[in-house]
Amino acid sequence: MPRSETPELPGCPELLTAMRIRLRRVxxxxxxxxxxREALAHYIGEAARIGGATYGPLGAAASESTPA
Structure with missing residues (x-):
């Protein structure tokens, strides 16, 4: 069925309630x-502004060991 067609569904109360609940969930x-997404984009923007060059690549081991 093409997306432009509206399905022919009975408008029974139970079906409408179920579809409204699903729509709220979506x-x-x-x-x-x-x-x-907004939080991630903000974090990326702030990290780029501060300068990611001060940190090594992800997963890289620290060059100095920290005493325990």
């Missing part, structure tokens, strides 16, 4: 992902 997931 909206909540989108909101959570949006906030996570």
């Amino acid at each position: 909206d909540n997931q989108i909101d959570t992902l949006t906030r996570s």
